[in-house]
Amino acid sequence: MAYQSLALAQHLSFPALSSERARDMEVEHFSHPDHPLILINQVLEYSCELVLCSGCEGPIWGPCYSCTCCYFFLHKTCAVLPREIERRIHPRHPLHLLAKPPSHYTTCVCDRCRKTCNSFVYHCSFCEFDLDIKCAFQPGFFYVDSQAHQFAHKDHPLILNKEKEYHGEGVMCSVCKEPMSGPSYSCTSCNFFLHKKCAELPPEIKRHIHPEHPLRLLPNQDMICDFCNKTCYESFVYCCFFCEFNLHIKCAFPPCIDAADQNQRHQFRRLLNPLSFKSISFTCNACGTDGDGSPFMCTTCHLVVHEECISLPGTLETALHHHPRIIHTYHPQQCIESINKYCGICRREVDTEYGVYYCPDCEFVAHVKCSREYGDSATETAGENEEEHRVTVDDQFMEPSFRVVREIKHGEERIIQEIEHFSHQHNLILNDKVDDDLKCDGCMLPISTPFYSCVSCNFFLDKTCIELPRRKKWHYHENQLTLSWNRGSHHLYNCDVCNQDFRGLRYTCAICGLCIDVRCFKSILKDSFKHGGHEHPLYLPASRKNILRCNIGGRGLPPWAADDRENIPHCSGCCVSEESKVFFKCVVCDFKLGMKCATLPYKARHEYDDHPLVLTYINANDYQPSCIICEEDRDPRLWFYRCEECDFDAHPECALGKYPYVKLGVVSTYPKHPHPLAVVVKTEDYPACDTCGEPCDDLAVECTDPNCSFIVHRKRRQCYESLIW
Structure with a gap:
């Protein structure tokens, strides 16, 4: 281990070309000091000759470094060779990389392969010992990255046989030398076969038994496996060039690693005596955190884990995710097709080289520590009940909010044309002709097609509101919520x-009275969401206290925003901290967004402009910003509504009005007044309230009869209730 660590340290300290500089298009290399080298994408011919590398004298087929003044080329691999290495074949002194053999040599011969060295060579000046670069890094160092089948049989293409079984004797896999069975690749021209799993071996792997460097897939030359100490008889092995560490295929992919069965039993044994292992650190394969005690290792698949991680539950239920179960895996990259790089609970980055909990129904992943910490409602599930626990939280409460009255079939598609919705007294008809001024009566956002409308009333519901279930479980609240509606036209x-x-x-929650507008509820259903005003995903902060407890007689308010007023962040959309009780945060940067800004409609209408106003996040030409409506200056850092055609800019509150989610002009009748009344907002010529006598300078209920001047405050409870009682 000390030898390997020293070799690695020297490799990192003395590169021929630093990795930072290797990323540049123009570099300087010690082997060609007169001119810089330029990175070029591909070289096939040069002056009708085969292009050879000046470092290893091998042909160049792909990207390389070239001198524009001289006939000098270097493979990208040769350009980043370490300037100093240590090798077991010459343990007494380090070997230094030279661009040419020493000048006093008549002929330079590699002391390993006995071949002549004419270009790059590793040299010991004390012992006159030399290694050519191919021997220094084992055969295969200069191979192009590829899966096994792409260089195991280059002569002919291989055909995939998905289900073919081989029962004849002597039919063996050309890589692992085991009998053929199951899916495989074969050559129709030769007696050549590969197991599908052998043909698709990755070109490079990482293993915790050799964490210093990755291991690369190479053709075998009767190497000894450093894990089992047996000769490798397979056609390929995994090797570390720097440490001369080898793993044959069976040790690189033991049985447990590819096991899809979650009930796979590991045989854990204490790796070393605790007293002798205290000074050695390791990373636990089960949870991904560091340890410095005495770990346990699975004797079958080499997993190294903390003692407490041996008994990790295979399946958990957590309230902080909208699907009920999450599953533990040691190998996320083999279980999850699309890996989310951020923990769904703490939102910090997840290292997918180690164990995580993941959701089989979506892209949710979480650190093991986070999954277990936020587990007030977490329970381990038994294997025989697995299918029962696959039912999602949504499925448990999928009582629809409407009844189908009439539908048609268009091929395989089912089109619902008429429904009866619990929120309205008349049936609603499917409609696809939208007016820019229409708003959905469910979420009060501009209507989008398709939507449902009432032929008798000015009532509309878009498709997303129609599809909301009557009962829903939100993972930040401990009780189910019920979709509600009040038939009173002016009820707020x-x-x-x-x-x-x-x-x-x-x-609403029937126990604590929690009330959430469906416009907001659509945004907080998922663990994160993407907003047009920011390039990264946004999420709700997750912590144990964020699970809203039902307090009988009081509201179940979000505790992360309700009490600690000094620590409430400023919204990046409006720079206000007081208006929204819930804030989304960015998983990457310091961007925070209050729910008020997060749910702003993308388009708005205003009487001052004939065109729709579009929510705009930044205007590069905003030199002297001002609001056309209120004629006051705007902060160019904050969001605004804009019409490009008219060069019309407005504050969001000016464009939308003070009550953007209240439908104005809706008419209703009351017991205490003979005429129909409409809800209005008074912005000038404030008449006196008929109940309290004070000016109605805000939301009010006004008589629609032109001969009646009756008006009362809508938001003053005593004034409004005088119409009812």
Whole structure:
């Protein structure tokens, strides 16, 4: 180990070309000091001659470094060779890389392969010992990265046989030398066969038994496996060039590694005596955290784990994810097709080389420590109940909010044309002709097609609101929420998430009275979401206290925003911290977004402009920004609404109005007044309230009869209730 560590340290300290400089298009190399070298993508011919590397004298077929003044070329691999190495074949002194053999040599011969060295050579000046670079790094160092089948049989293409079984004697895999069975590759011209898993061996792997460097797939030359100490008889082995460490295929991929069965039993044994192992550190393959005690190793698949990680539950249930179960795996890259690099709980980066918990139904992954820490409702699930636990939380409460009245079939597609929705007294008809001024009565956002409308009333619901279930489980609240609606046309609510008044569909908790506008609820259903105003995913901060507890007689408010007012962040969209009770955060940078800005409609309408106004996040030509509506200056760092055609800019609150999620002009009747009343917002000529006598300078309920001047405050409870009681 000391030898390997020293070799690695020297490799990192004395590169012929630093990795930082190797990334540049123009570099300087010690072997060609007169001129810089230029990185070129591909060289096939040069002056009708085969191009040879000046370092290893091998042909160049791909990217390389070239001198524009001289006939000098270097493989990219040769350009980054370490200037100094140590090798077991010559343990007494380090070997130094020379561009040419020493000048006093008549002929330079490699002391390993006995071949003549004419270019790059590793040399010991004390012992006159020499190694050519191919011997210094074992055969295969200069091979192009490829899977096994791409250089195991170059003469002919290989055909995949998905289900063919081989029962005849003597039919063996050309890589692992085991009998053929199951899916395989074969050559129709030769007696050549490969197991599918052998043909698709990765060109490079990492293994914890040799964590210093990656291991590369190379043709075998009767090497000894450094794990089992047996001769490798397979056609390929995995090798470390720097440490001369070898693993044959069976040790590189033992049985447990590819096991899909979650009930696979590992045979763990203490690796070393605790007293002798205290000074050695390791990384646990089960949880990905460092350890410095005495680890346990699986004797079958080489996993090294903490003692406490031996008994990790295979499956957990957690309230911080919208699917109920998450599964532990030691090898995320083999279990998850699309790997999310951020923990779904703490939002820090996840190292997918080590064990995680993941969701089989989506891209959610989480650190083992996070998964177990936030487990108030976590329970281990038995194997025989696995299918039962595959039912998602959504499936448990999928009671629809509508009844189908009429539908048609268009091929295999089912089109629902007429429904009965619990929120409206008349049936709703499918519609695909939208007016720019229409708003959905469910979420109060501009309507989008397709939507459903009432032929008798000015009532509309878009498809996303129609599809909301009557009962829903939100993973930040411990009880199920119910989709609710109040038939009173002028009844208002305050959303406990965005702190804004609204009139529409809402999810409520029957125990604590928690109330969430469906507009907000659509945004907080998932663990993270992508917003057009920021390039990275946004998420709700997850912690144990964020699971909202139901307090009978009080609201289940989000504890991360309700009490500690001094620590509430400023929203990056509006620079205000007080208005939204919930903030999204960025997984990458210091971007924070309040729910009020997160749910701003993409388009808005205003009477001052004939065109739709588009939510705009930045304007590069914004030299003297001002709001056309209020004629006051705008902060160019903050979001605004804009019409490009008219050069019309406006603050969001000016473009949308004070109550953007309250449908104005809706008419209703009341017991205490003879005429129909409409909800209005008074911005000038404030008439006196008929109940309290004070000016109605805000939201009000006004008589629609032109001969009646009746008006009362809508938001003053005593004034409004005088119409009812």
